[in-house]
Amino acid sequence: MIEFIDVFKSYYRSNLKAVDGINFRVEKGKIFGFLGPNGAGKTTTIKLIIGALKPDRGKILIGGFDITENPLEVKKLISYVPDDLNIFNRLTGVEYLQFVADMYEMNRVVRQSNVEKYSKIFGIYDALNMKIESYSHGMKRKLFIVGALMHDPIVLIMDEPFNGLDVKATVDLKDILHSLKKEGKTVFFSTHMLNIAEDICDEIAIIKRGKIIYEGTLADLKLQKNNLYDLEKIYVEMMKNE
Amino acid sequence: MSKAFLLFKHQIKSRYGLHGIRYSWKYDRDNFINRLLISSAVIFFLCFTMYGYTETNRYIYKQLFVVGKQDMMIQILLNLAIVAIFTIGLPGIFISLAINQNEINYIVSFPLKSWQILFTNFLGAYLLETAIAVFLLVPGFIIYGLNTQEGLKYYISGLFIILLLSVIPITIQMLVIILIQRLGYLINNRSLSNAAAFIANICIIAFIGLQNRYSNFTANTKIKALNLKLFEIYYPEVLAYKAIVVRGLYSFGYLIIFIFISIVFFVLLIYLMSDTYICNITKNSEIISKTKKVNLTKLLPKSKFGSLLYYDIKQFYDNSTFVMYGIVTTLFIPVILLYTTHSEIFLAFIKGHAPSPVVTITIAFIYILIGGSNKVAATSISREGKNFIYLKSLPIESKDIIKVKLTHCNILSIIIGLFVAIISYILTHVEIFYILIAFLMGFFALNIYFIFSIFLELSYPVLQWENPKYAMRSSINFAISYIVLILFLALGIGFIIPRLSTLNTSYFIRYSLMTICILIALNFILYRVLIGYGSKMYYEIEI
Numbered sequence: 001m002i003e004f005i006d007v008f009k010s011y012y013r014s015n016l017k018a019v020d021g022i023n024f025r026v027e028k029g030k031i032f033g034f035l036g037p038n039g040a041g042k043t044t045t046i047k048l049i050i051g052a053l054k055p056d057r058g059k060i061l062i063g064g065f066d067i068t069e070n071p072l073e074v075k076k077l078i079s080y081v082p083d084d085l086n087i088f089n090r091l092t093g094v095e096y097l098q099f100v101a102d103m104y105e106m107n108r109v110v111r112q113s114n115v116e117k118y119s120k121i122f123g124i125y126d127a128l129n130m131k132i133e134s135y136s137h138g139m140k141r142k143l144f145i146v147g148a149l150m151h152d153p154i155v156l157i158m159d160e161p162f163n164g165l166d167v168k169a170t171v172d173l174k175d176i177l178h179s180l181k182k183e184g185k186t187v188f189f190s191t192h193m194l195n196i197a198e199d200i201c202d203e204i205a206i207i208k209r210g211k212i213i214y215e216g217t218l219a220d221l222k223l224q225k226n227n228l229y230d231l232e233k234i235y236v237e238m239m240k241n242e
Numbered sequence: 243m244s245k246a247f248l249l250f251k252h253q254i255k256s257r258y259g260l261h262g263i264r265y266s267w268k269y270d271r272d273n274f275i276n277r278l279l280i281s282s283a284v285i286f287f288l289c290f291t292m293y294g295y296t297e298t299n300r301y302i303y304k305q306l307f308v309v310g311k312q313d314m315m316i317q318i319l320l321n322l323a324i325v326a327i328f329t330i331g332l333p334g335i336f337i338s339l340a341i342n343q344n345e346i347n348y349i350v351s352f353p354l355k356s357w358q359i360l361f362t363n364f365l366g367a368y369l370l371e372t373a374i375a376v377f378l379l380v381p382g383f384i385i386y387g388l389n390t391q392e393g394l395k396y397y398i399s400g401l402f403i404i405l406l407l408s409v410i411p412i413t414i415q416m417l418v419i420i421l422i423q424r425l426g427y428l429i430n431n432r433s434l435s436n437a438a439a440f441i442a443n444i445c446i447i448a449f450i451g452l453q454n455r456y457s458n459f460t461a462n463t464k465i466k467a468l469n470l471k472l473f474e475i476y477y478p479e480v481l482a483y484k485a486i487v488v489r490g491l492y493s494f495g496y497l498i499i500f501i502f503i504s505i506v507f508f509v510l511l512i513y514l515m516s517d518t519y520i521c522n523i524t525k526n527s528e529i530i531s532k533t534k535k536v537n538l539t540k541l542l543p544k545s546k547f548g549s550l551l552y553y554d555i556k557q558f559y560d561n562s563t564f565v566m567y568g569i570v571t572t573l574f575i576p577v578i579l580l581y582t583t584h585s586e587i588f589l590a591f592i593k594g595h596a597p598s599p600v601v602t603i604t605i606a607f608i609y610i611l612i613g614g615s616n617k618v619a620a621t622s623i624s625r626e627g628k629n630f631i632y633l634k635s636l637p638i639e640s641k642d643i644i645k646v647k648l649t650h651c652n653i654l655s656i657i658i659g660l661f662v663a664i665i666s667y668i669l670t671h672v673e674i675f676y677i678l679i680a681f682l683m684g685f686f687a688l689n690i691y692f693i694f695s696i697f698l699e700l701s702y703p704v705l706q707w708e709n710p711k712y713a714m715r716s717s718i719n720f721a722i723s724y725i726v727l728i729l730f731l732a733l734g735i736g737f738i739i740p741r742l743s744t745l746n747t748s749y750f751i752r753y754s755l756m757t758i759c760i761l762i763a764l765n766f767i768l769y770r771v772l773i774g775y776g777s778k779m780y781y782e783i784e785i
Contacts, residue, residue: 102549
């Protein structure tokens with residue numbers, strides 16, 4: 001469903017590579033975790049998937065479409081939860097959701113029922129008429145997750161979706177991701193939280209200085225390291241050695 | 243004091259994105275070259291404008307010399323400068339004091355004294371408004387000084403007055419805003435107090451502007467008994483005037499009193515209002531939790547275009563910074579400046595001498611100038627900021643975005659056009675047919691300007707910002723497109739208007755209709771080019 005073929009991307013006005021020849025593949029119906037330290041290239045990779053950045057070299061295929069050649073086709077398939085939530089601050093929650101629903105050309109019944117369903121699950125229903133700028137960090141995160149889920153995307157792309165979520169919302173989001181997986185949808189998200197990756201990811205990739213240093217299941221990763229350490233120790237070790 | 247200056251330096255960087263020349267040269271060469279080119283263009287533009295303004299002042303001096311009222315030159319200049327300082331300075335002062343910004347919440351957490359925070363705000367306004375005073379007063383003061391063969395004393399007094407003229411207006415505006423905000427919090431209504439503070443300042447400006455009108459003035463009869471009523475209500479201007487014009491030691495006395503009053507105003511503001519200002523900031527940070535009950539039945543589908551347009555308009559007009567630098571400045575400044583001497587001379591000329599073709603084209607040019615002065619087109623992409631990443635993830639066609647931006651500009655353009663048409667009709671009594679010609683010419687010419695501005699925005703957007711002021715003030719696209727606009731108008735006034743004064747009316751109508759047809763054709767071609775260019779650039783823009 002998502003395929004990166006030899007993708008390079010440099011930082012703006014710099015020769016320094018944020019993404020340095022990465023290759024990976026995410027199959028349909030999988031939950032894929034993208035791990036790495038700060039500044040490793042996770043957000044750049046996500047921006048490349050959603051078409052916010054253009055690769056310097058290489059191909060990115062989503063649902064068989066090349067994001068550079070068919071951006072509109074790709075964007076109809078995906079939904080995106082950004083990491084930086086300081087956006088659309090002047091709109092109310094409901095105005096933002098209305099805007100997103102209009103962009104995906106959702107019909108009245110689906111938009112009303114999905115907004116109600118997801119905003120009640122995440123406990124922000126009563127705050128929908130408030131301006132986004134007055135939301136707490138966690139509430140903003142929940143709102144953008146509702147915005148991403150409400151049009152039933154084929155591929156869900158999330159940048160650090162669990163940051164700032166309370167315990168109940170974290171559990172709810174995990175449940176929703178599992179049910180999306182059962183429906184054959186694909187989920188790609190970046191995270192720092194290894195326990196969450198361990199809980200829900202079918203596969204992971206670890207990125208360091210723009211290069212993928214591991215791709216596969218967590219079980220395989222532990223096996224490779226002779227089951228000597230727990231995941232956290234393996235991760236720290238990899239960040240030191242590679 | 244050093245902390246206050248450090249804070250000021252930070253604020254200037256935050257608002258204008260200024261970094262050291264050495265830093266740019268070392269680490270960001272492209273940016274350095276861009277800035278150098280833009281700065282050169284802006285300096286060229288300022289020199290060009292300064293030349294035109296100097297010539298106007300020379301003309302006014304000559305007219306006053308004929309009737310032996312040269313000293314009136316200083317009064318006229320001081321009047322203009324004070325109205326301009328009050329008017330142009332208000333948006334910036336209001337935004338910095340009344341509109342809550344994320345940064346200020348962070349700044350109050352530092353070990354800074356309240357006066358240091360207010361002082362930095364004052365300094366920001368002072369620099370901008372003193373620049374206005376320099377621009378408006380220096381040419382006229384020099385013309386007067388050279389012609390009346392003034393000595394060193396005159397130039398020293400002039401320098402002090404230019405440097406201190408903005409202190410009292412800033413103090414008055416800050417005092418009004420801080421006090422009314424405080425009163426508003428006592429009755430627990432933040433929005434009302436902010437609105438009241440802004441309206442109170444507009445009333446002050448309108449009052450000064452209205453008093454600033456000159457009676458018994460026509461360009462034909464030169465200047466008869468000029469009655470400068472502003473003198474009766476704004477005493478610091480009398481002191482400034484006398485410090486320059488009065489001969490002998492008395493002038494030093496007036497100068498010292500002027501300096502003393504300015505300093506007293508400043509010190510009283512800082513001493514009395516600092517704590518109240520900090521109190522207002524903390525009140526401003528309180529979150530409004532009142533909310534209407536959610537009604538999802540209103541969540542009805544809209545077309546992509548309609549929804550994008552609603553979003554664009556909402557995002558612009560719901561942000562006070564954008565409103566201040568956009569529509570308020572656009573409509574407000576021309577109305578207030580209409581009451582200055584220069585406009586009086588202009589109106590007298592239009593009423594007394596100008597034939598209909600000249601009046602028509604002048605109205606069209608005024609429409610283009612006012613319509614082009616707002617920052618709606620020149621920040622069309624930049625004001626998206628980080629929203630742009632999210633917008634790019636949505637299934638939106640680039641041409642839809644461009645159409646929406648252009649439609650938004652044209653909605654505003656039509657409002658401004660109608661406003662100019664009505665005011666022009668009332669002031670000049672020219673036939674409605676000519677007003678219609680002026681409107682159509684202005685509308686289609688402005689649309690070309692908007693297309694040009696959006697073209698620039700697609701090429702050089704400013705999307706990395708936290709403070710919306712940065713998006714507005716550092717918009718190089720605004721500077722470039724505004725320079726092009728002014729050059730176009732200057733060339734138009736220089737070449738077209740002189741030829742129109744002798745043109746037969748029927749020929750004028752024929753040429754006007756031809757011009758409108760050419761403008762429509764140009765609109766069509768440039769629009770197609772913009773859509774083509776935008777489709778490519780939309781995917782190239784990166785944050």
